[in-house]
Amino acid sequence: MSATTLRLQGDTSYDVVVGHHLTDRLPALLGDGVVRVAVIHPTAMADRARALRHALDAAGFAAHGIEVPDGETAKTARVAEFCWSVLGQAGFTRSDAVVTLGGGSATDLGGFVAATWLRGVEVVHVPTTLLGMVDAAVGGKTGINTDEGKNLVGSFHHPAGVLCDLSTLETLPRNELVSGMAEVVKCGFIADPEILSIVERSPATAMRVGSEEQRELVERAIQVKLDVVAGDFKETGGAAGHPGREALNYGHTLGHAIERAESYRYRHGAAISIGMVFVAELARLAGRLDDVTAARHADLLSAVGLPTSYDGAPWGDLLASMRLDKKSRGDLLRFVVLEGVARPVVLEGPSTDLLEQAFAAVRPRTPR
Incomplete structure (x- = not known):
């Protein structure tokens, strides 16, 4: 079955692609001019992130991996600071981009990092859970948690696109x-x-x-x-x-x-x-x-x-x-x-x- 493209219409427009085995769609969503791409992913996604980085390298990008803790434990100021440090050391500029790979927590954190690095760089979300596909990856809300509550720190930052690869649900617990x-x-x-x-x-x-x-x-x-x-x-x-x-x-x-x-x-x-x-x-x-x-x-x-x-x-x-x-x-x-x-x-x-x-x-x- 072919992929379905759903489009956000408004001042900022982007595509949400739903289908199977969609990695080859990623370069087009990243767009022209991007040199460096940071793949932010939880530990549980290490193997998939490695394969995604290889695909990005093969497409001509310089891919960097940023591994963060699994689940909500990643959504802290300390982890966000670690991600910013990696971007800085790798020389990320405003024309470079972030890709998030994982569930809703990776999307929330990675989107927030992209929204705040140099006041905003492009981000493409590749959700691997049902929750990520129908909620966190779509809509442009990003955030981290504090001791006082969930998602109290964050920003609005539209993604450049979203890839919902339904084949990832086959191994979802x-x-x-x-x-x-x-x-x-x-x-x-x-x-x-x-x-x-x-x-x-x-x-x-x-x-x-x-x-x-x-x-x-x-x-x-x-x-x-x-x-x-x-x-x-x-x-x-x-x-x-x-x-x-x-x-x-x-x-x-x-x-x-x-x-x-x-x-x-x-x-x-x-x-x-x-x-x-x-x-x-x-x-x-x-x-x-x-x-x-x-x-x-x-x-x-x-x-x-x-x-x-x-x-x-x-x-x-x-x-x-x-x-x-x-x-x-x-x-x-x-x-x-x-x-x-x-x-x-x-x-x-x-x-x-x-x-x-x-x-x-x-x-x-x-x-x-």
Whole structure:
């Protein structure tokens, strides 16, 4: 099957290519004038990064490897400083480029390094996880974590292009595939009901690597993000009451608090899944969402193997962490909720009692 090219339209345009064995597309995305290319990758991707560097060398580039820790542990100021040091020692100029290879953490970190080196050099993302393909690699958000929270330091920096090589999913651990489905399902709830229908018709087929359904889900989720970002790149707000880019944070306020509480050992998709069940219940209790759609969240997420309850950090700790969320304004907590499928809105300042009631819905029930 041939590759599919999805394009971000706007002041800055770029292509997201979805298909199999796409390495030969990389030179064209890097463009003319690039001499040096830094491949930023986690330790787990060392073999693939080596092969990618050889391909870049063969195409006439001077490829350098920058190996960083696996997962969220890479997203620190210290690791970013290490990457900047390598770029400096290798003589990277504004006409050179960065390539990220790996999951969402490598994309977030590598994108941030590219955005800040000489105030911005080109970056091409080559995500190797489902989560990276449908979320981190698309949209131009970059970031690192601090002790106070996730992605609190970052910048907006569009990539020159994205290569989503579906063949990399063939060796992806099952739990990583499940984690990525949270962002796919999120796109269904906030914008594209057909995503939900595809998953509900056959969760097993939707999860099967190589299936036409999985590819359609990937392409649909990417298109949702491209459409939202095109209308609101820097998260300043959408039109006609739509929350704009904030809608992509559906379920993320509690999700990020859980990740922080668990020292980022909890998978992103698992945390976001719980966060979506929480905000669905919050919307129901606030009179914004009907019972059936609220219940649909837990049913659909659990069907693909995602958790819908959480028995970890105390509620008070999570609430304090949520107050540092990027959507908050002063002391005012703000949540993206639904008034129906594909009808996201912002709920401002819900009472502490209402929040605690909604959180009770994601606490495991004690057997009688």
